[in-house]
Amino acid sequence: MSLEMFTQHLFNALALGALYGLIAIGYTMVYGILRLINFAHGDIFMVGAYLVFFTTVAFMPAWAAALLVALALLVFYAVFFGTRRPPLWFWPPLFFFCLTAFYYGFFAPRDFTPPWTVAVAFSIMVTSAIGIAVDRVAYRPLRDAPRISALISAIGVSFLLENLGVVIFTGLPRPVLQPEALVTPLVFSMSALTGNPESLVRVAPIALIVPLVSAFLVAGLLYIIHRTKPGLAMRSISTDIETTRLMGVSVNKVIALTFGLGSALAACAGIMWALRYPQVHPYMGMLPGFKAFIAAVFGGIGSIRGAMVGGLLLGFIEIMLVAFFPSLSGYRDAFAFVLLIVILLWRPSGLMGRAMEEKI
Amino acid sequence: MTGARRDCLLNVLLIGLLFFLLHVAEQQLDAYSIRILSLVAVNAILAVSLNLIYGFTGMFSLGHAGFMAIGAYVCALLILSPAQKESMWILEEIQPWLAHLSAPQLFAGLFSDPDMARQLGFLCAVSLGGLAAALCGIVIALPVLRLGGDYLGIATLGFAEIIRVLIVNAASLTNGSLGIKGIPQYATLWWNYGWLLFTLYVIVTLLRSSTGAAFKAVRDDEIAARVMGVNTFYHRVLSFTIGAFFAGVGGALTAALISTIDPKMFNFMLTFNVLMIVVAGGLGSITGSVIGSVVITVMLELLRPVDSFAPGTRMVLFSLLLLGIILFRRKGLMGTREFSWHILFRPRRQQ
Amino acid sequence: MSAASERVHMRESLHAAPSLRLELDAATMRFGGITAVSALDMAIPRGLIAGLIGPNGAGKTTVFNMITGFYTPSSGAIRFNGRAITGLAPHRICKYGIARTFQNIRLFSGLSALQNVMIGSYLRRKSSWWMAPLQLPLVRREAKASFEQAMHLLERLDLADVADQPATALPYGAQRRLEIARALATQPQLLLLDEPAAGMNPQESAELMDLIRGIREDFDLTILLIEHDMKVVMGVCAHIWVLEYGMCIAEGSPDAIRGNPAVIKAYLGEEYDANAQD
Numbered sequence: 001m002s003l004e005m006f007t008q009h010l011f012n013a014l015a016l017g018a019l020y021g022l023i024a025i026g027y028t029m030v031y032g033i034l035r036l037i038n039f040a041h042g043d044i045f046m047v048g049a050y051l052v053f054f055t056t057v058a059f060m061p062a063w064a065a066a067l068l069v070a071l072a073l074l075v076f077y078a079v080f081f082g083t084r085r086p087p088l089w090f091w092p093p094l095f096f097f098c099l100t101a102f103y104y105g106f107f108a109p110r111d112f113t114p115p116w117t118v119a120v121a122f123s124i125m126v127t128s129a130i131g132i133a134v135d136r137v138a139y140r141p142l143r144d145a146p147r148i149s150a151l152i153s154a155i156g157v158s159f160l161l162e163n164l165g166v167v168i169f170t171g172l173p174r175p176v177l178q179p180e181a182l183v184t185p186l187v188f189s190m191s192a193l194t195g196n197p198e199s200l201v202r203v204a205p206i207a208l209i210v211p212l213v214s215a216f217l218v219a220g221l222l223y224i225i226h227r228t229k230p231g232l233a234m235r236s237i238s239t240d241i242e243t244t245r246l247m248g249v250s251v252n253k254v255i256a257l258t259f260g261l262g263s264a265l266a267a268c269a270g271i272m273w274a275l276r277y278p279q280v281h282p283y284m285g286m287l288p289g290f291k292a293f294i295a296a297v298f299g300g301i302g303s304i305r306g307a308m309v310g311g312l313l314l315g316f317i318e319i320m321l322v323a324f325f326p327s328l329s330g331y332r333d334a335f336a337f338v339l340l341i342v343i344l345l346w347r348p349s350g351l352m353g354r355a356m357e358e359k360i
Numbered sequence: 361m362t363g364a365r366r367d368c369l370l371n372v373l374l375i376g377l378l379f380f381l382l383h384v385a386e387q388q389l390d391a392y393s394i395r396i397l398s399l400v401a402v403n404a405i406l407a408v409s410l411n412l413i414y415g416f417t418g419m420f421s422l423g424h425a426g427f428m429a430i431g432a433y434v435c436a437l438l439i440l441s442p443a444q445k446e447s448m449w450i451l452e453e454i455q456p457w458l459a460h461l462s463a464p465q466l467f468a469g470l471f472s473d474p475d476m477a478r479q480l481g482f483l484c485a486v487s488l489g490g491l492a493a494a495l496c497g498i499v500i501a502l503p504v505l506r507l508g509g510d511y512l513g514i515a516t517l518g519f520a521e522i523i524r525v526l527i528v529n530a531a532s533l534t535n536g537s538l539g540i541k542g543i544p545q546y547a548t549l550w551w552n553y554g555w556l557l558f559t560l561y562v563i564v565t566l567l568r569s570s571t572g573a574a575f576k577a578v579r580d581d582e583i584a585a586r587v588m589g590v591n592t593f594y595h596r597v598l599s600f601t602i603g604a605f606f607a608g609v610g611g612a613l614t615a616a617l618i619s620t621i622d623p624k625m626f627n628f629m630l631t632f633n634v635l636m637i638v639v640a641g642g643l644g645s646i647t648g649s650v651i652g653s654v655v656i657t658v659m660l661e662l663l664r665p666v667d668s669f670a671p672g673t674r675m676v677l678f679s680l681l682l683l684g685i686i687l688f689r690r691k692g693l694m695g696t697r698e699f700s701w702h703i704l705f706r707p708r709r710q711q
Numbered sequence: 712m713s714a715a716s717e718r719v720h721m722r723e724s725l726h727a728a729p730s731l732r733l734e735l736d737a738a739t740m741r742f743g744g745i746t747a748v749s750a751l752d753m754a755i756p757r758g759l760i761a762g763l764i765g766p767n768g769a770g771k772t773t774v775f776n777m778i779t780g781f782y783t784p785s786s787g788a789i790r791f792n793g794r795a796i797t798g799l800a801p802h803r804i805c806k807y808g809i810a811r812t813f814q815n816i817r818l819f820s821g822l823s824a825l826q827n828v829m830i831g832s833y834l835r836r837k838s839s840w841w842m843a844p845l846q847l848p849l850v851r852r853e854a855k856a857s858f859e860q861a862m863h864l865l866e867r868l869d870l871a872d873v874a875d876q877p878a879t880a881l882p883y884g885a886q887r888r889l890e891i892a893r894a895l896a897t898q899p900q901l902l903l904l905d906e907p908a909a910g911m912n913p914q915e916s917a918e919l920m921d922l923i924r925g926i927r928e929d930f931d932l933t934i935l936l937i938e939h940d941m942k943v944v945m946g947v948c949a950h951i952w953v954l955e956y957g958m959c960i961a962e963g964s965p966d967a968i969r970g971n972p973a974v975i976k977a978y979l980g981e982e983y984d985a986n987a988q989d
């Protein structure tokens with residue numbers, strides 16, 4: 001294989017791995033805290049991708065968007081503030097939101113599509129609200145039930161989201177319009193390395209943007225977890241939920257925050273995934289979801305850095321195995337599962353995780 | 361011991377009644393209803409086998425679709441006629457040894473009656489489908505059953521996916537992603553209910569024996585079970601393999617019932633359906649699994665018109681149903697209770 | 712040098728005595744950098760009721776876990792009836808004749824009290840799983856024998872009237888006795904009891920002491936127990952080992968232990984300071 005090809009595969013692997021890593025973080029955070037495989041996480045990722053697609057490419061009615069935002073705010077409010085009086089700062093954003101919704105609902109031209117940034121913000125917000133709502137409705141009542149009950153509930157939610165996707169968006173894959181600037185390849189010369197002036201590497205800007213944005217997001221998340229109070233509460237819950245509760249931490253809110261952050265990251269991953277592999281369909285979250293979970297196990301479940309490392313490694317394994325052994329391309333989707341079984345047998349606590357043993 | 365004799369008699373009567381009803385159904389009902397009745401039986405086999413693995417031995421397995429796929433493919437390959445195989449394999453040439461393998465033809469050499477040969481061939485094909493699945497179950501069990509809880513679920517799910525990928529890629533054996541069409545529909549009502557009775561008999565007697573108690577001990581507290589001298593790993597492998605066998609049988613019957621199979625069919629959705637039946641019926645209740653498969657199968661058919669409103673609506677309702685059960689009635693219909701004649705004849709409680 | 716040769720000598724003398732049930736020979740258990748049990752020597756002759764005491768976290772349950780095969784000792788050997796059982800799987804060790812109970816009760820929650828005890832006779836079965844669907848007479852015979860043995864044990868432990876109740880619905884004391892009955896059903900020669908008197912009131916622990924002595928006679932047992940209740944330990948044990956930080960700091964008869972300054976120090980601290988443990 002030529003060096004140019006290898007470099008291109010390297011960039012592909014980096015982008016794919018970073019996306020796996022972003023999704024894996026959502027799994028690892030929830031598992032670290034609740035010991036629950038959030039089966040629905042892959043579908044949350046799908047929702048994130050769809051929301052951007054439907055606000056930019058296919059026109060979503062403004063009233064629907066406004067309704068979704070209103071519901072999202074309601075979820076945030078209900079979960080984080082409860083029935084107490086909302087704090088003062090709550091009102092001005094609400095006022096502006098109503099104003100905007102009013103404008104889009106009645107005065108904006110019918111075929112208006114909001115700018116990109118708004119669509120992304122909208123998607124992240126609504127997706128994280130959905131993540132929180134899923135926790136509130138389907139997982140929280142089962143905190144004291146056997147762990148597998150919550151897992152079955154998660155499977156139920158996963159199917160619900162997928163099939164709701166089929167009902168609302170139909171099961172057909174839809175193409176995503178990629179902005180020109182993101183796909184026009186950048187051409188790098190590699191003559192300095194190979195000595196051949198002809199050797200060029202073409203990389204789509206999106207393949208560079210994905211890892212950069214991911215790194216930025218992970219840095220932010222690590223900051224939240226290691227430098228803020230809610231982050232401290234999260235870490236303490238992952239060690240011992242009961243004691244944390246006794247310390248006066250409102251555990252449910254912290255868990256909701258975990259779901260919110262994880263879902264927001266999944267939404268970012270979904271958006272970037274849709275731009276990189278320009279297609280959305282209701283089952284798009286299933287396979288990346290499983291693979292990301294495997295990446296989380298690979299890296300050591302419960303560890304955020306581990307999830308990112310696991311995601312990147314999984315991306316490299318998938319891309320490079322197919323690149324070096326093209327005859328294996330038919331088995332590409334099986335690599336991750338084989339890897340999972342090998343990892344679970346060889347080192348169940350993953351690369352960076354801690355071993356947990358039952359006390360006798 | 362009069363109680364045991366009475367129960368035995370009543371069981372025989374019940375089976376007689378079932379056969380009579382099947383006979384009536386075969387005479388009176390249209391093809392569609394008969395098909396649903398058959399589906400009930402097949403789903404009950406699948407649900408009981410999953411319940412053995414999960415409800416009674418406590419291993420959360422999501423690999424049922426994989427075992428079904430193995431059973432279905434083995435059975436289909438054994439009952440297809442050589443002529444069908446020759447015309448169907450387009451992607452790749454079929455393996456020569458497989459091209460002429462056909463169980464009914466094998467038996468045709470032994471029996472003059474062609475129908476007899478067909479039926480025996482089918483019996484053989486379904487059993488071999490189950491055995492192939494069981495063999496695969498052992499191979500899977502040896503590495504992954506050392507895991508517990510949710511990891512086991514994901515690992516078995518992974519295996520089901522691997523099996524699917526293998527089927528797609530082994531085109532010279534399985535016709536790859538095109539699947540197999542025109543499988544002879546040997547799975548009559550009689551076969552389906554016969555296999556269901558066999559499944560129920562084996563699993564119920566097994567669960568009532570000390571081996572069944574050991575399964576439950578492993579489920580309730582693995583560490584205590586080991587201290588009591590129960591070889592937990594052996595019992596988990598045993599339960600998993602028996603479950604895999606009947607899942608393979610269920611898959612084989614499915615293939616001969618709907619006559620078309622392809623790798624896409626054996627996705628996670630299939631496992632989800634079986635899991636829903638088991639959860640709805642009650643984990644750890646064979647009676648529950650049977651009732652659950654009747655209720656869920658019939659509901660799935662009755663709700664078919666809903667899909668004309670928008671495709672996918674039916675599955676939305678079913679996901680909601682599963683969520684409702686797990687959130688509000690975690691024990692399902694039956695909990696861990698079982699039907700027994702004893703309940704009917706027990707004197708009323710004085711309380 | 713002299714200590715090592717002494718140990719060799721002791722081992723030889725132990726081998727010479729066939730009546731020894733259990734021997735721990737420099738059994739050591741390390742977890743990562745922590746040594747939970749270091750070079751523990753124990754020798755329990757047949758028929759003895761022995762005690763293993765020490766402050767919380769001294770490594771007592773770790774000793775039990777080593778004996779029953781849940782942990783493989785990092786070094787050292789464990790022998791039962793003169794046969795090495797180091798590193799065997801728990802179910803194998805159970806088959807040789809060692810049974811135990813747990814500090815935090817571990818009954819099979821989905822089974823009745825009777826079924827819990829019947830599990831105990833499972834390991835002595837001769838039938839195989841496939842014989843059950845064939846309804847072979849052996850299966851039926853064994854089921855009957857198992858039932859009778861279980862009922863007998865339940866009667867012995869005053870549990871006969873709750874035989875059909877779910878195990879975890881029983882009161883606490885009955886659950887503890889049920890665990891003992893279940894352990895006895897495996898027909899052990901050595902019974903390990905992990906804090907059998909935990910959570911019992913004085914009257915219940917007095918009954919427990921009678922029970923322990925009684926089953927030792929009836930079933931020809933050797934018993935090793937971990938206990939914090941000194942009244943029970945001093946009352947039933949003929950020989951006591953004291954662990955602290957994984958090391959055996961004293962052993963001997965109850966009287967010797969009671970007066971041993973090292974033991975007093977381990978339990979009460981150097982000075983009688985305010986936050987000493989009892």
